[in-house]
Amino acid sequence: MIPAEEKSGIHAWLQTTGGIVGVLLLVQILTGVLLAFYYVPSVDHAYTTVSYVEKVVSSGSWIRSLHHYGSQWLTVFLFIHVIRLFLTRAYSSNKTQWVVSIVLLGLVLAAGGTGYSLPWDARAFFSTRVAEGLMAGLPFVGGMARLWLLGGSDISTVTLSRFFAFHVLVIPAFIGTAIAWRVFRSSIAELFGPRPAIAGGLVFLALALWCLKYPAPLGPSIAEATAEYLPRPGGQFLWLYQSLKYIPGGLGSIAGVVLPGIILSLLVLLPWLKRQRLIGASILGAGLVLVVLMTSVSYLSDRRDQHTSRQLSRQAAQEEVWRREPFKPATITLAAAPAAPESAAAEPPGLYIKFCANCHGRNGAGARQGRLAFPPLLDVSAKPRRTVEDIVALLKDPAAYGLERPMRSFSENLSDEQMREIAHWVVKLKR
């Protein structure tokens, strides 16, 4: 390949896409490592930890925004880089560079797909559902692929752990290997001449400023999302999201997984194929048209449809409100919470004194009347079938709970509500 320095003018600047991709990859690695210092891949804490980064941690919103938008910019520049390499016939002049770039494109898309699930907000949950559906629809291996992706029969905290492991360990390991291979097969000077470095630096500056203005989106938590919530994927997947609207159910997996797989494989193998120019041009041309067209259609239809655009702006407004609310910490219990002060349970309700205290004692300690010994109620909640609802049912029909006379039914004396009041006090009795 001709070193960038030997060309001049606009042509030389067009050759800087590799430098931009390198800088954006570096940004993804640095910000990803930082986010891992706070993130917890578990369905009960993922959303809280991401909210914590957004609201409490200094520079957290900027770092997360760099990671979020950086992944979209990286995909775009990697795609442009591949087109540029094709136009300069790198597939025959520098096979390593070509193969590594195609492999990186696949890996970066995979990292984006798995990363989308990690915040575990409503949009992450839907994106995981779509990944599940795409896997399940694969011919022959669909059922098995779905189970392996989810780590079980349904989306769970195990699924989130898997996406996390892929996102931060497996895929970055492959990306690192690909980059190392590329670096060892060429000199640093060839990789990073002054022009690619300047271009990379300028793109980073633009991204950094963009991220100061626009924080990465975070939808409502799954518990708070309403039925009206409209999830939208990241910019790099809008084309797939929009295409899936036109493809009948069963074929979605072919279009979303099998076809991109075949296309990437063909591109990787391009240096060893015949009719390289024709195959490459058709694939990249069709891909470019599809991506640009579908992304634009998705963008426009969201704005044209009044109902959709109203809901999307409502969601944006709700997110704004959420950002201004103070952070709510999660609760972790490593020990039983301190027992409520005994005085709270000490005073029995009036109805208990009227109907129960004669036999069971004023404080539930039991009582003796002549030859009859009445059982204490202390620690009664530790026994089987003695929840509040059980005790209400027991007060109506003691025989059903194996109790004998003189314990009688109180259905005629007490309403359900009154029985519940007594039961709530009784279950708190402790020795």
Next chain:
Amino acid sequence: MNVERSRRSFLKILPLGVFAGVFASIGSAAFRFLRPKLFAATDRWLDVATLSELTGPQPLSRRIVAEHIAGWATTTEAHNVFVLPAKNNQVLSAICPHEGCEVAWDQGTNRFACPCHESYFAADGSRISGPAARGLDTLPGRVQDGKLQVQYVSKEQATRA
């Protein structure tokens, strides 16, 4: 000639400068991002035991449950303490002042033993032997409504005291 040479060397270090710029801007944010957040110690009084159960010559082991606000969670944690009925119900932290392991009361030898580095403490908490530099720390205590209460003090605070 000189101008040409300095232009060339500038072009050589330019890529390094760009990388340094990216590292510096994310790195300075990283410093703020990772900076530890200090939380004020909880000054809540925690119940240890009712006074009537605190009798006898030996230290009594009790668990107190304290809430700590740290990072993105409020954590409810149990901590061991020892009450000394023989010493006007003084409360000792179970944390060894050496490296922070939790000491246990050894009834056979009538002393506290640290399971990590073999520091030993007498029944009143004073140091007997081992690498610990001082005796077990006492926790601030009070009696309220017939109950003994303490304020929990973390190891870091105890070490500073």
